[in-house]
Amino acid sequence: MKIRKRFYYILILLLLAGLSTVIAQDGIGIKTSNPQATLDVNGNVIIREVPLNNASTKALM
Numbered sequence: 001m002k003i004r005k006r007f008y009y010i011l012i013l014l015l016l017a018g019l020s021t022v023i024a025q026d027g028i029g030i031k032t033s034n035p036q037a038t039l040d041v042n043g044n045v046i047i048r049e050v051p052l053n054n055a056s057t058k059a060l061m
């Protein structure tokens with residue numbers, strides 16, 4: 001039981017370290033190594049639904 005608990009602690013620590021690395025980046029690129037925006041996609045994108053819940057939300061459609 002101790003080994004399993006230790007494994008979960010290590011797993012959580014590694015996940016948090018990976019998440020902090022993603023958050024610290026300037027942007028996330030898909031099929032691009034130099035993202036120019038928060039999310040930069042080089043390819044086709046399908047957006048199924050964009051919930052707009054208030055008037056102050058800005059979206060390009």
